[in-house]
Amino acid sequence: MDESNDIIVVGGGPVGAALALGLDKQGCKVTLLEARAQAGAEDDARTLALSHGSRLILERLGVWPLSPPPTAIMEINVSQRSGFGRVELTAAEAALPALGYVVEYGALQRALTAALAHSGVQVESGCAALAVSGDTQQARVAVEQAGVRRELQATLVAIADGGAGLELSQVRTRDYAQSALVCDVASEQPHRNRAFERFTDEGPLALLPNAQGWALVWTARPQRAAQLAALDEAAFCAQLRQAFGNSLGAFTLRGRRRVFPLHLKVAARPVAPRCVQIGNAAQTLHPVAGQGFNLGLRDAFELARLIAVRGAADAGGNELLNTFFNQRRFDRTATILFTDSLIRLFSKDIPFLMPARGLGLAALAVIPAARKFVARRMIFGARG
Numbered sequence: 485m486d487e488s489n490d491i492i493v494v495g496g497g498p499v500g501a502a503l504a505l506g507l508d509k510q511g512c513k514v515t516l517l518e519a520r521a522q523a524g525a526e527d528d529a530r531t532l533a534l535s536h537g538s539r540l541i542l543e544r545l546g547v548w549p550l551s552p553p554p555t556a557i558m559e560i561n562v563s564q565r566s567g568f569g570r571v572e573l574t575a576a577e578a579a580l581p582a583l584g585y586v587v588e589y590g591a592l593q594r595a596l597t598a599a600l601a602h603s604g605v606q607v608e609s610g611c612a613a614l615a616v617s618g619d620t621q622q623a624r625v626a627v628e629q630a631g632v633r634r635e636l637q638a639t640l641v642a643i644a645d646g647g648a649g650l651e652l653s654q655v656r657t658r659d660y661a662q663s664a665l666v667c668d669v670a671s672e673q674p675h676r677n678r679a680f681e682r683f684t685d686e687g688p689l690a691l692l693p694n695a696q697g698w699a700l701v702w703t704a705r706p707q708r709a710a711q712l713a714a715l716d717e718a719a720f721c722a723q724l725r726q727a728f729g730n731s732l733g734a735f736t737l738r739g740r741r742r743v744f745p746l747h748l749k750v751a752a753r754p755v756a757p758r759c760v761q762i763g764n765a766a767q768t769l770h771p772v773a774g775q776g777f778n779l780g781l782r783d784a785f786e787l788a789r790l791i792a793v794r795g796a797a798d799a800g801g802n803e804l805l806n807t808f809f810n811q812r813r814f815d816r817t818a819t820i821l822f823t824d825s826l827i828r829l830f831s832k833d834i835p836f837l838m839p840a841r842g843l844g845l846a847a848l849a850v851i852p853a854a855r856k857f858v859a860r861r862m863i864f865g866a867r868g
C-alpha cells in the first residue's frame with residue numbers, strides 16, 4: 485500500500501464509496517479503507533428510499549441505473565393511526581419523474597463497488613483504521629490489515645465509518661428507546677408505486693414499494709420490536725394489518741426480519757486538524773423520513789465539489805474545511821431537526837398534541853405550497 489495520499493477515506497459504506505468516486509473524478513489520489521474483507525455489506529437488510537436529488541448525484545458518479553432497478557415512489561401518503569388528517573405528496577405535483585426510489589442497501593453497495601473497481605481509487609479491504617490524528621502539515625491514520633499495523637499519511641482524512649467508533653469529537657446522543665424492525669412483505673393490494681408513512685402509538689410504520697412487494701420499516705419500543713420479530717408468520721402479519729389498517733388487505737411475510745436500535749448521534753467538528761466526518765459518522769438519524777443516506781450523500785458530494793473548486797493540494801487545510809462546515813451546517817441542522825421533530829411530534833408521550841397533529845396534516849393536505857415545501861425538503865434537503 486502506498487503510504488502517502490492526497491485523501492484517505494475511512495469506511496467503504498455507501499457514503500465513503502461515493503466520496504471516493506467523486507474525488508477520483510476530480511483526479512485526486514484517493515485510498516479507501518474498509519474494515520470488512522469485502523468493501524461494504526452485501527448482506528445488510530436495510531432498504532433505502534433514495535431521494536430524486538440522490539439519484540442525480542449517483543448519475544454524476546456513474547452509479548445509476550442500478551441493478552435490479554429501483555422501484556419508483558410516485559406518491560407518499562402520510563397519516564396517523566387513531567387520528568384524523570392525511571396528506572399525499574405526488575411526483576406530478578413536485579414536477580419530477582418520481583419522488584424517490586427504493587433500493588436495497590446491498591444493491592447500492594454492489595454498484596458502488598463495481599464503479600470503484602473501474603476507478604483510480606486504491607481500495608484496501610480488510611483494513612481497519614485504529615486511530616486518526618492530524619497537525620498543520622498532514623493527517624495520519626493508524627491501520628491494521630491482516631494482523632500488520634502501519635501508518636498512512638494524507639492531506640485530508642474523511643471519516644465515513646458510519647459512527648462505528650472512530651470518534652474524534654464530542655458526540656451528542658439521544659436514545660429514542662425505539663427499534664426498527666425491517667423486512668419485506670407482500671400485500672393483497674398492489675403498491676401502485678405508493679409509499680406509506682403511518683404514525684402509530686408505538687412509532688412510525690413505513691411501507692415502501694419494493695419490486696412486487698413492500699419494504700417494511702416498523703418502529704416500536706425495543707421489547708415490542710423483539711416480540712414482533714419472534715412471532716410466527718401468521719401472527720406477525722395479523723399484527724401488521726392491525727397496526728397499518730385494512731386498505732392493502734392481508735400481508736404475507738417475505739424473508740427475514742431484522743431489528744435495528746435507533747438513536748440520534750450528532751458529532752461536533754473534529755478537534756484534530758485535517759479530519760472531517762461525513763454521513764453517519766457525522767450524524768446518525770432516526771429512519772422515519774428516510775433522510776440518513778440522502779444527507780450523507782450530500783455531505784460527500786459537497787466535499788468533493790469543494791475540493792474540485794479549491795484543488796486537492798491542500799484539501800485538509802483549515803480554510804477549505806471551514807468553508808465545508810459552514811456550507812453544510814444549514815442542511816445538516818435542518819434535516820436533523822426535521823427528522824427529530826417528527827419523532828417528538830408524533831410521540832405518544834404527548835397525546836394532547838393528537839388534534840394539533842391532525843390539523844397539521846389536514847393543513848398540509850389543503851395548502852399546496854406547504855406540501856411542496858415538505859416534498860422539496862425531503863427530495864433535495866435544505867440547501868441554505
Ligand SMILES: Cc1cc2nc3c(=O)[nH]c(=O)nc-3n(C[C@H](O)[C@H](O)[C@H](O)COP(=O)(O)OP(=O)(O)OC[C@H]3O[C@@H](n4cnc5c(N)ncnc54)[C@H](O)[C@@H]3O)c2cc1C
Nearest residue numbers: 495497498499519533613645646763764771774776777778
Ligand atoms: C432501519 C433503517 C432504515 C433506513 N432507511 C433509510 C432510508 O430509507 N433512506 C436513507 O437515506 N437512509 C436510511 N437509513 C440510514 C442509512 O442506512 C445510513 O444513513 C447510511 O447507511 C449511512 O452510510 P455510511 O456510509 O455513512 O455508513 P455505513 O453504511 O454504516 O457504512 C460504514 C462503513 O464503514 C466501515 N467501517 C467502520 N469502521 C471502520 C474502520 N475503523 N475502518 C475502516 N472501515 C470501517 C464499515 O464496515 C462500513 O462498511 C436507514 C437506517 C436504518 C437503520
